[in-house]
Amino acid sequence: QVQLVESGEGLVKPGGSLRLSCAASGFTFGDHYMAWIRQAPGKGLEWLSSITNSGDAMYVADSVKGRLAVSRDNAKNSVFLEMINLRPDDSAVYFCARRIVLGTYGYFDYWGQGTLVTVSS
């Protein structure tokens, strides 16, 4: 069955950076776009970025553009998120998800359980 497992730093200082990983299994990873979505405490879901199946293109939400990059290693069935200049309002649970593309849009058919990131001094 499809499994997505996120991991990474739990506590980061303001102005610092983070790198999150998502390990995928149960499907042909290289056939699928992937995405990162977050949920701040008490808030709703916020899409951050999607990456094509080959990794040759990345799409990023305006709210984090310039601070976030997504990459993938299809040989290791993993996708990564890197974010710099972290602020307290970046504190959130970060989810990776498998993206199903329909034209230039689409949806997320499988999600991980998420990993909590807290930005605090």
Add this chain to the structure above:
Amino acid sequence: SYELTQPPSVSVSPGQTARITCSGAALPKSYAYWYQHKAGQAPILVIYKDIERPSGVPERFSASSSGTTVTLTISGVQAEDEADYYCQSADTSRSYSVVFGGGTRLTVL
């Protein structure tokens, strides 16, 4: 920026029907999707392409679309359906856009 509007909360008794709406100007031009999210768990896709139900999702989950509003209907609500529900679609003026509604907390009384 484009927004999808959901009611913050809906409450129903067990066995009743819950309806959660999602409104957005571009919904007539772009599919809507619905996710169920329980705290500490992975969100689950319950509806895709406006009205389609993924395999494994109970038949009591259905959806409809009318103009700029889409509606998730849960018939015969069970205690296990208590969760946050999010609609998702796209801003059709921007390629590769992803927009989530603010979420609706379904409470089973």
